Amino acid sequence: MVITVDTAPLLEMSGIRKSFPGVQALSNVSLKLHRGEVLALMGENGAGKSTLIKTLGGAHRPDAGTIVIDGKLVDLSSPMAAIEAGIGVIYQEFNMIPALTAWENIFLGREQTSLFVDRSDERSRAAALFGRLGVNVPLDIPSRQLSIAQQQLVEIAKALSQDVRILVMDEPSAALTPREVRKLFAIIRELRSQGIGVIYISHRLDEIFEIADTITVLRDGLYAGDAPTSDITRQQLIELMVGRSIENEFPKQAAEIGDARLVVTGLCRDATVTNVSFEVRRGEILGLTGLVGAGRTELVRLMFGADTRDAGQIALDGRVLNINSPRDAIRAGMCLLTEDRKLQGLVLCRSVRENFGLPNVRHLSTFGVMQQQQERSAFSGYVDSLTIRIPHQEQLARNLSGGNQQKVVLAKWLQQNAEVLIFDEPTRGIDVGAKHEIYQLMNNLTAQGKSIIMISSELPEVLGMSDRILVMHEGRITGEIGDVASTTQEKIMELAINR
Amino acid sequence: MNESKPFRWTGFANDYGMVIVLLILIAAFSVLTLERQTSTGTDAGRMVARDIIASHGSSSTVVVVAGLKPPDEAFLREATDTLEAAGATVAATVGGKPADARRTIERVLQEGHSIDAIATTGDAAKWSIYDRFESVGSDKCVSAAPTLWPTFAKSENVLNVANQTAIYAIIAIGMTMVIITAGIDLSVGSLVALAAVATAVFIRDVGDGTETGSGLMVVACCAGVGVCALAGIFNGVMITRLGIPPFITTLAMMLMARGLARRLSDELSIQALPASFTWIGGAATFGIPNPVILMVVLYGVAHVVMSRTVFGRYVYAVGGNAEAARLSGVPVKRVIVVVYTLCGALAGLGGIVQSSKLGSGDPKLGLMFELDVIAAVVVGGTSLMGGEGRIFGTLIGAFIIAVIKNGMNLMKVGAPEQQIVLGAVVLLAVLVDTLKRRGTAH
Helix, strand or coil: CCCCCCCCCCEEEEEEEEEECCEEEEEEEEEEECCCCEEEEECCCCCCHHHHHHHHCCCCCCCEEEEEECCEEECCCCHHHHHHCCEEEECCCCCCCCCCEHHHHHCCCCCCEECEECHHHHHHHHHHHHHHHCCCCCCCCEHHHCCHHHHHHHHHHHHHHCCCCEEEEECCCCCCCHHHHHHHHHHHHHHHHCCCEEEEECCCHHHHHHHCCEEEEEECCEEEEEEEHHHCCHHHHHHHHHCCCCCCCCCCCCCCCCCEEEEEEEEEECCCEEEEEEEEECCCEEEEEECCCCCHHHHHHHHHCCCCCCEEEEEECCEEECCCCHHHHHHHCEEEECCCHHHHHCCCCCEHHHHHHHHHCCCCEECCEECHHHHHHHHHHHHHHCCCCCCECCCEHHHCCHHHHHHHHHHHHHHHCCCEEEEECCCCCCCHHHHHHHHHHHHHHHHCCCEEEEECCCHHHHHHHCCEEEEEECCEEEEEECCHHHCCHHHHHHHHHCC | CECCCCCCHHHHHHHHHHHHHHHHHHHHHHHHCEEEECCCHHHHHHHHHHHHHHHHCCCCEEEEEECCCHHHHHHHHHHHHHHHHCCCEEEEEEECCHHHHHHHHHHHHHCCCCCCEEEECCCHHHCCHHHHCCCCCHHHEECCCCEEEECCCCHHHHHHHHHHHHHHHHHHHHHHHHHHCCCCCCCHHHHHHHHHHHHHHHHHHCCCHHHCCHHHHHHHHHHHHHHHHHHHHHHHHHHHHCCCCHHHHHHHHHHHHHHHHHHHCCCCCECCCCHHHHHHHHCEECCEEHHHHHHHHHHHHHHHHHHHEHHHHHHHHHHHCHHHHHHCCCCHHHHHHHHHHHHHHHHHHHHHHHHHHHCCECCCCCCCHHHHHHHHHHHCCCCCCCCCCCHHHHHHHHHHHHHHHHHHHHCCCCHHHHHHHHHHHHHHHHHHHHHHHHHHCC
């Protein structure tokens, strides 16, 4: 494919600096984006990608540096100024009013009014936008009923309606199924052919090599390098991001697998989980996969007592457990690393130390009084062993990068010393280096005879780390793969869509 | 890796900003109310007696004159004792009106005494009676020299402010916990009345009114607090089990508890209460009003509970993120029920203190208390979003409001203007919190 590149860049950011209290988030970062180019912005969590795109979106004002669009110096002092400059940013958390329809959301705040909103005009203009993207989105139902992929399309359509020339997408594929990612790529290619410059952020290397024309890498708030995608290998890219060489993406070390420990029989809830039975063995990583919405998260929530089950039984080491709440499950020796850290894993407005202590208060207190010294020293052990980057233990969980937040959540569950660990998308949104550390940790746990249930949508990860794989479809287990080494992504997909 | 939080000025201002505001207010009102103060009571008595001995010698004959106010009695006693101890003759002591003093001086002169000096309080020195006697005259009056001191910082006023704040502050402990869980309790004002009435009715009907023994009185108080704790449990259960928002649940409880208090008391104020009951809110120990002592003790306990115990940790976690807390094994519903129960019980305790202070179980007590209490919590820096806030912050908040009210009273600012100022203070406190939040979020 021939890319037409103008000599003058569409966007040129140079010497961007930004610091927050105690953190230098960006120091002297530069970036160039041309018309009709897809630029992948890469880097580990905490490298400064989010801060950089927030300065583009007008959410943060840089302390120093210039932003030039089409040769003109712009001042992106507010989100409004960014929109006027032709920049559209689609953040991971969508800005959508759940009760409004797709088209109402698209034109929110920009309604053409003469006393009343001209509804039919807005609706038809929204339809035209979706037509330009070549997609079909239900126009008249509340946005909360749209799928994540459809909501994303609404965000893209909203950006297009504002005549953007630069579209920034932060991890757009994180919550999409493989098929939806294909559609998204088709749309991005379409936008590229219309001369729009796209900045694409993702941790999935496969996607980057497929969609991006050039790659810019940030590391620790600094510009680490850039290259056309065709000139760089996967290995080189990883090394550029991490700053050191990583031998093997999935460092699986098989532990000795023993008898069944956790046995689940006939678990049911409404339409989400139907008659699920399986077992997890000592020292085993059981991969649990399927499409988004297949009922994987719902299943483990039932096992953990987070939702109430209609029927079914859970036994650990031959003893039937009476689990009615997460509290019961934790006492029985289970833990659940939730898929959503911010909403379910952490109390963001409290310190990392308090978050760490939360499930462990029983062991870190005497007669109801917290032993803070004990808590502090226990946590600092994990800070060292998991290399959690925090200035001090009183740091609020909110102020940590995604990878460090995940490590705090891991620390709190490791301290619990649970026998069965359920990891729901443990590496989602986490950079390559931290991923590697989490895989190593899983190896250590299974070597100690613990059992792990790992939910993941990333098939290479499922294939790379599991001892056995269960595939779910519409609330049922549609397949079990015992011989992981000789299976393929295609085979898993077949089970996942249950043909 | 640092074990403790490094010191930062911005952090210091965040943590202690309200203390600084309180200190500034105290300083400002002290300057604004600086006046010439005449000393009274024991101090004045001793000072006057010493002055007379120094100027007239120890063989002088003295009449001691004072008015009818409470400190005047102490003045009379102290002046007489000091004078007699030094060897002077106290021909008469008068505590009364100017006419009484005139008659007494007349009698003393008739008895053939010559009066060398008249020891008076500052007020009594201004009477015009002395010049009626040729041999006396107002120049023989000796009173304590006035000193320059802020009316605001007089010990009676300080204790008075503390005493008035105590009830709000005690109730605000429970409110702080509730607001930290991202809830609200509008029923506390009504529970003040319910506790007051329930206790008074118990004393009247089960006990023997004013003759009730201390033992039964304690039982009555426990009953009053218990009724309010039950109301708190009811609030908590409605919120956690039936999912009714705290605002609605406690609004309903506000109406029901007030109605119950009026029904129980037949809309009358019950005043037949024993002295052991009025001791709680009306008396002082070591010169400090009992409600203030109770407040200090409760704040000490509450601070430890919220900052050092598992329960405190749970309360913050539930308010910060209830779902994350639940998935970490926190018994979220139980924590919320306990918090509302404590809030109810503390409101009940506040009600007992209030009715004890006023000497009546009145169904009209505690009207609009919930608003003052919520204002104290908010001014004290607790976020209505939940998950953040400090017990001592609330104490400071309660005092900020009390000091502003008292200072404005002393400066004779009218009630309507006071309301406007207090409204602005609450708004300002929330604004500061909002700006702080914006500053730290990134």
